[in-house]
Amino acid sequence: DTAVSQTPKYLVTQMGNDKSIKCEQNLGHDTMYWYKQDSKKFLKIMFSYNNKELIINETVPNRFSPKSPDKAHLNLHINSLELGDSAVYFCASSWTSDYNEQFFGPGTRLTVL
Amino acid sequence: QQPVQSPQAVILREGEDAVINCSSSKALYSVHWYRQKHGEAPVFLMILLKGGEQKGHEKISASFNEKKQQSSLYLTASQLSYSGTYFCGTERDNQGGKLIFGQGTELSVKP
Numbered sequence: 485d486t487a488v489s490q491t492p493k494y495l496v497t498q499m500g501n502d503k504s505i506k507c508e509q510n511l512g513h514d515t516m517y518w519y520k521q522d523s524k525k526f527l528k529i530m531f532s533y534n535n536k537e538l539i540i541n542e543t544v545p546n547r548f549s550p551k552s553p554d555k556a557h558l559n560l561h562i563n564s565l566e567l568g569d570s571a572v573y574f575c576a577s578s579w580t581s582d583y584n585e586q587f588f589g590p591g592t593r594l595t596v597l
Numbered sequence: 598q599q600p601v602q603s604p605q606a607v608i609l610r611e612g613e614d615a616v617i618n619c620s621s622s623k624a625l626y627s628v629h630w631y632r633q634k635h636g637e638a639p640v641f642l643m644i645l646l647k648g649g650e651q652k653g654h655e656k657i658s659a660s661f662n663e664k665k666q667q668s669s670l671y672l673t674a675s676q677l678s679y680s681g682t683y684f685c686g687t688e689r690d691n692q693g694g695k696l697i698f699g700q701g702t703e704l705s706v707k708p
Contacts, residue, residue, distance in 0.1 A: 525700075526698070526700060526701075527686075527701075540692075540695050580693065582627070582646055582691070583646075583652050584644075584694045586641065586696070588640070589638060590638050591637075
């Protein structure tokens with residue numbers, strides 16, 4: 485059984501389009517995250533939700549909007565896509581505890597043309 | 598503030614040892630270590646907390662020097678499967694899992 489899953493795995497789209505990435509975890513974790521990894525492998529946190537409540541909201545363009553319908557799901561919607569949005573987006577989940585090791589999903593490679 | 602990892606890259610022969618360092622200019626609450634193979638997701642290896650507690654992989658060890666705000670990951674008797682990019686992620690003041698990752702250290706283990 486996949487612990488953290490993301491769809492789609494690949495996303496190729498034109499500038500200006502709107503797209504969504506979905507994430508689901510079956511680990512029972514109460515916290516979920518979105519990360520962006522650029523072409524230089526720099527891994528940067530974007531958002532975090534704890535029990536459906538936004539707790540980390542880093543400096544990202546407001547074209548990016550996360551939504552958590554329940555604590556097992558965290559989706560990422562991106563409006564008006566730009567070339568610079570091309571990256572791999574990882575979802576992750578963890579418990580809220582001192583030992584909050586994060587389990588990452590397989591990633592979604594977004595290419596904006 | 599992004600932690601700084603060193604070295605940036607290292608090449609080993611199977612069975613050799615390596616140390617990867619992670620330094621922060623800020624006081625840390627915890628340090629996480631992850632390994633990412635090409636085209637795959639980062640995988641958790643180890644977490645070290647302020648105060649000395651740690652949890653992680655059986656065959657990989659790490660240390661956390663709170664005075665220097667530096668962590669080191671020790672890879673002993675390396676195997677081919679150890680190849681990948683190693684990231685440290687640092688958390689300040691128990692910020693609910695907000696990890697700031699270093700730039701990564703690329704490790705290649707050759708037969």
